[in-house]
Structures are given as structure tokens and as C-alpha cells.
Amino acid sequence: MEIASKYDPRAVEEKWYNFWLEKKLFHSEPDHRVPYTIVIPPPNVTGVLHMGHMLNNTIQDVLVRRARMMGKNACWVPGTDHASIATESKVVKSLAEQGIKKHDLTRDQFLEHAWEWTHKHGGIILQQLRKLGASCDWDRTAFTMDETRSESVTKVFVDLYNKGLIYRGLRMINWDPKALTALSTEEVEYKEERSKLFYLKYYVVGLEKLENAAELEEAGNIIHHDEKGYYAVVATTRPETIMGDTAMCVNPKDPKNQWLRGRKVIVPLVGREVNVIEDRYVDIEFGTGCLKVTPAHDVNDYNLGKTHNLETIDIFNADATISDQSPLYVGMDRFACRKQIAKDLEAAGLMEKVEDYTNNVGYSQRNPDTAVEPRLSLQWFLKMKHFADIALPPVMNDEIKFYPEKYKNTYRQWLENIQDWCISRQLWWGHRIPAYYYPSSNPDDTENFVVAETAEQALELARQKTGNANLQPSDLRQDEDALDTWFSSWLWPISLFDGINNPGNKEIEYYYPTVDLITAPDIIFFWVARMIMAGEEYLHKVPFRNVYFTGVVRDKLGRKMSKSLGNSPDPIKLMEQYGADGVRMGMLLTAPAGNDILFDEKICEQGRNFSNKLWNALRLIMGWQVDDGTKNGENNEKTAIANNQPTTNEVAVQWMEQRMAQVLEGIEKDFEQYRLSEALMASYKLAWDDFCSWYLEMVKPPFGQPIDRETYDATISIFNRLMLILHPFMPFVTEEIWHALQTMGKDDEKAAFINANYSIMNQHAPTSVFYDERMLDGCDTAREMIAGVRNLRNSRGLSPKEQLELFVVCGDGKQADKRFDGIVCKLGNVSKIEYVDSKVDGAISFMVGTTECFVPMKQNIDLEAERKKLEDDLHYTEGFLASVMKKLNNEKFVNGAPEKVVAVERKKKADAEQKIAAIKSQLENLKQ
């Protein structure tokens, strides 16, 4: 059969993915096996695959496939998130392009558009994940806004309200003036910004002449005065908010501003007279120590307003234009207003000065161009103290393990300083808050509502609460707001198994808690922490045992991947170019847990090349003719089974088995510690270096010759297991090769059966067994000997085809391990190995450990070069010996260090001395 020498992943990958789907090999049902559950961090329903997803889902798939091959009942549940704000803004934008304004539509009309949008763009990302090879149980695909999940959200809301953990209240919240909704504190991202600090003049009311000015100044007051009178100077970065000023505040202990105590000042331009109030909150050192107080537009000012009973003037509309509460600039945008007011203040002589200033400005996470506005508003909140209390212990006591561990700190810090969670959003796309308002005679009544799962129940409750049995369904009005997206995500590991609606059902009992959660550290608060809270609250069990935090995928220059920089490769294109296996390997090789990933797409080449290497190993083996040995005259009749396996092959097979066991031990450890890069690298080296470069070369028959049956079978068995080891990392190429190996030598019918019914993915992965280290050491020596011979050829320009002889000095009763002689001869192209007692004349020497090797040369030897080499080696070894001697001559070391360590040093000394002697005698030799 003719097979291409280049592996082509395209056809192979599609073929096998379809096969897996057809056979429903990803599907899981509860059974007697140990469950292994992962829930996907649901990507935004309208999102497209980016490199972060690639990394995250590759890791999940590796773990899931590994668990499956360890005999567990692996269940990876996929799904998408409705992503309230993100999706709604996309829909709003798309409508705007069609000339439709959101608020020209009814809620239902808008939702129709949103669903349409969701169906059109939704789920693309899940399709893309199939290309990657993700072994999700697609039958379980969920959506945070599907029926089961929505019902769960409503139930939980009602429950928490009834428990007194959800409340409605007027608070200063973060407002997104573009999305026109409240945000949680977590959704605000602070950016450092270069801005201006404006120093404004607030003239003091009714102060014609300050009689004791000199005295006051003596006492430390700083008094501003000009032809128009006395004035205070207030520093602000936001002059546009002065229309909302209802006080000016100084610190009572501030010596600079004693003269202002008890006075009134005039808000510049606005002309409003406001009191000078006193509060220790004000920082004496900042600016002039005078603070303008705008209770409606700053959290601190709001608090001041509360303690000092100040009037609150809300000068902003929802979209952050100036409202009609303001005497000036009505309708103007806040930033335009800032520019204008600065000019106007300047013109009116009310600006003392302007300084450059750097401050932190909060931006909306979802609208990164939009600065949030602190805004006083009536919202729904979840009390977090209780949740912090239940969510902290499981992480601190390692019931849930974080990888890397440093995030424990971050987690604790957040929980210990937690604020109530603003869960209401002024959006339509999302779970509508199940609160129903009834008419109230008192216009100030904010408690005229009930919370219930359905409108019917709400009506019943409202009738009870009001005592008005005549309340009609039409009297009730459901709250217009939707819930924060994360209010559904936090239930994900529970709601996916219907554990909220259907507590104690078979699935939740079996699959929960999940085992591993793979996610990015930037959603530790949004999601990870809150899932732990929900898990503890509703199942009294943690939602997962391990959290693996991936790094941020950056480009090779270390910059975050972003659309605007255009530095993010298209994952689909990458997979087309390098194969999904190649990209997976590229991702994993660069991704040690918790570190940021500097991704260079060139690394995918390594993965592609590796697939090709494996492919070609298959080609080699497929080309072999097998000699069953029966025809071989050497077989004697005593042997029941014909065995014509040469010793070299027998040794090679034994060695490869030992080596595999050894490497497997390491791989198992790596998996336990979630060191996937290391596990992959170890597998890679096992396959490429040990198997392809060494083992296959050891057993490879000369061209045109057959291979013995035993070695052939052993080789297939080993290759087979290599595929099992590699499968979690590279599912496609391993499935392809595995099938070829299973069917090799089978008749067509049997091969067809295997191909139609079996998959590598539910085979048992090999586990490490005891291995003989001495044999491994013996082979290492042989490998070094081979390398020595090859190096000798290389450096002397000898052809690899020219056979050489090798003499190994084996004096002083040293036991030579001769098992590998045949292999050394074959791979070193050595005609014979001879063990001798002393040095050999007319030969070039090299050392393997403390063993001297000689290769006789027919040609003239470049004596000078040989001498130089030997002298360098001598110099190094003498230096080494000196450092060993320094230790051994130190009494403190000999007495203080453990016996073992001292013995090692003594051995080093003996070896070094032996080596020095050998080199010296060789040098001596050269002189003759």
C-alpha cells in the first residue's frame, strides 16, 4: 500500500470527529463507574472562538480524555452563556444599524430580535470547538437562558429573597451610561488616566472684610482674596459636577481653612449658596483641603451628604447628559460639558489654576470606552456576608485546590472585603426579576411588591400581603429589570444537572461535585467564588475539587491579544494550517499552569511535525515484512514456538519497555500535579527520541530484509501504547494510527469491523510498572558509546558508511555490561567490540563515564588536535577534582554532611582520579 509521506490532518480529523459523534462516544450516563465531570466555562452565546478558548478547552479536553482512558465515566458538559450586557449591546447596535431604537420597541418585540440574533449567531463557538476535537457530551448542551436554567434562576432568586438575603434598596451604584444599566463593583475596571485638576474659586458669602486676617494667617490659615472678595479654592477633576454641589467641606483640624468654618460659599457659575461643612473625612493634604460635595455623583460625597443631611441634586440623565435639574448646560454630554465649563469658568475669572493630574477612572468592563458614573439608584442586591462565610473555608482548607496556589490569597482578600452584589440590570436580555408590584396609595412606598416564581403565586401573595382579595392579575406589574448574567452562571454546575429544580435527582447525585474547573483567573470573583457560594448554599457541597487557572494568552511580544491590535491569530485558520493536533500541542507546550502564555504560532509547527513523525513511524512499520521463523533452519525442534528473534532486538524491546515504564511514572506524577506541559513534553520525548530515534533504529531490519515476528509484535504493542499515552493531547492522529495498528495484518473483514466499532478514546491508558534501572543505565552507556563513535566520525570527517572497530578498556575487574554490544555495533556502524585490559595503539580515544574507548584509525591521526582535546579534558577534570578535594579536605564537611553525600564525593574523587590517569596515559601515548 502506498501512503503519503506527509501526514494530512484535514481529512483525518474530520473523519474521526464524525465517527466519535456518530458512535456517541462523548455521551455519558450515570453508571457504576467513578464519575469525572467537567462543566465548560460557558462562552458567550454569540462569541467566536479566540485563543483563550483554545487554551482553555484544549486543557479541558486533555483532562477529560485522560480520565476517560483511566476508566472513569467522563462527562464534559458544554453550553453557552446569554451574556446579558454583551449580547444586548450587540443587538441594540444591530438594530440601530437598521434604524431601530431599542426604546421604540416593546420588551417583547426587543426580545424577539434578541432571540433571533441568538439563534443566528449563537452556538457558532460550539461548532468551532468540535474542530478542536473537544469531547463534550453534546447531547447535554445547555444555555443559561434555556428553560431549565431559567427556572433555576427564578427559584433561587425567590428562595434567597425569602431567606432575607436579597433586598431592594436605594444605593450609590456604578452606572454604565452607554448600556444604561447598573453594574456590580466587579464589572468596573479602573484605568489610570492623565487628566486635569481644576482649582475653582468659591467666593465666601457676605464677607466684605476679614478683620482679623493677619491674625488668622499667623495661625496658619491660607486666605484667598481678590477684588471681588474672599474665596475658597476647591480642587476637582470633575468641574462639570458643580451644578450638583450642595456643600463645601473642610477638615475641622485643617489649619489652612479655619477661617472658612461656619461660612457659606457660592458655587461658581451656578451661583448657589452652600454651607461649609466640616468632616474629618477630608484629606488636609490634598489640593487646598477644600472639597466640593456632590452627593448625587460621588460615593464619598453621598456618604457625606447622608451624615450632614445635604440636598441631593442629580444633574445627570441616564445617558450622562446634563439633566434639567441643573441650572446650566442642560442636555450637554458630560465630557463636552467639562470642556465648556472649564472655558466658562476661566472666562468668568473663577478658575484659580489648572494642573496636570493622573487619576484612576472606572470603566465599564463591557463597554470599555465608557466611563462609569456613580449614580444613586434603586436596585436589587444580594447580601454577601453570609456567602463569604460559607465560601471561604473550603478553599482555605484545601477542600478545593487552586492551581497555582497563589490565587488562594486573591480569593481570601476579596471575600474578606466583599460588598453586597448589585444583581439588577436595566436590561431586557436576561432573566427577568420575579418581583411583582401592586398599586399603593402611598407614593413613597417602595415595599409594594411581592417576590414569587410565577405571576399566579405573586397574585396570591399580593392578596395576602395587602389583604385585598380583589387584586387582579392586571394590577400586578413585574419588575422591568433583568438579572446580572453571573446570577445564572453561578448555578451552572448545579443547574446543568437540574439540581435546583429537582434536588436529589439521579444526575446531580452522580455528577456533582464536578472534579476540575478550568478557567481564566480574571473571573475568579465573577464566577469561581460565586459557584462555590451557590454550591455550599444549595448542596452543602463544593462544586469542584480543583480549579486550574490558565494564563492569559499573549502574543510573542507579551501583549494581550486583542482585536484592535490585530495580534490574535484566527484559531480556525491555525487548525487548518497545522491540524487541530498541531495547534493543541502548540498551546500546551507554551502553557505551564498559571503563567501567561506568550503564543507564537510557529510553535504549532512543532506539533504538526510531531504528527508527521508519528505518521512516518507508522509508515516504516507498515512496510516491514514479517519472518515467522518457521523457515529458519536455526530453529531447533525443542522450541515449541519458532523464535528467531536476534538478541539485539530482544534487548531493544526489553529496554524500550523499561523506558516506557519509567517515563510513564513521570507522566502520572505530572498529571497529578496538573503539569500538562511537562506530561506532554515527556510523552513527546518518549515517542520521538526513545521510540523513533533509538528503538526503531535498533530493531529496523536492513533494507529489503524481514523482521522477526516477536520484535514486530512487540513493536506494534509499544507503538500502540504510545498512541494511548498521546491520545489526550493529540486525539486525531493517535486515533488514525491506532486504527491502522489494530487492523494491521488482519483480513479486510475483521479490519472493517474494528474500524467501525472501536475507538482509541475508550481504551485503557497504560500505567507505569516496575522497571529495571540498571538496564536503563546500561543502555545510557551504550547510547553514549554510540554518540562517541558518531562524534568521532563527525569531527574527523569520516563517512558513516565506513565501519570501525571499537576497543573498550575493561581492566580493574570492572564488569562490562555487554548486553547492548549488538546495538552499539548496529547504530555506531562498528564491526566489532573488543574488551581489552589496556590502551590501544594507533587509535583515537574517548571516554564514556570512566570507561576508555579506542577506535583504531587507518588514516593518520592529527596528533596535535588529539593532544589538544585530551589536554582540555584533563584540565577540566583536574579542576573538577580540585573542587571535590576541597570538600573532602574540609573536616567540617566530612563530619557534618550525611554519610551518603560524603560517599558520593569519595566516588567522584576516585572516578576523577581514574579519568585523569587514563587521559595522562593517552597523552603519553601520543608522544610516541
Added chain:
RNA sequence: GGGAGUUUAGCUCAGCCGGUUCAGAGCACUUGCCUUACAAGCAAGGGGUCACUGGUUCGAAUCCAGUAACUCCCACCA
């Protein structure tokens, strides 16, 4: 302002409890090879004062203290 992390070869990283010829891996690089599995390859080879300073110790890449640079998280100083 508080906290965490990082710093080892040209690049990306590993080095667990201080001691194995300990200074490693992969990639990149250099040299020689189209040797009938693979040039997406084979063979051989050269790269490092383990950020800096001090301390503990018989012994430090590893432990401690300090310094510097970078990164991240948290925080209401207008």
C-alpha cells in the same frame, strides 16, 4: 496606598525537602548529511557569574534579609 508573583541559555520555561558530573529541557543556532519511515528529517555540536547585594551553612539556583526591574490583583483621596 496595600498585597501577590516573576527574574535561570538567543526565546519560552523546568529545577520538589539545600548535596547525584547540577547548572537542565524544548525551540532557535552551528557543522555535516537528500543514509529507500520522515529535509515537517538524520547525526554531531556550541550557548548561562541562575537579576543584584549581603546573610545562614561544611555546602546555596534552591533557605533568610535587603535592592532593582517587570507583571498582576485589590483600594473612594476629590
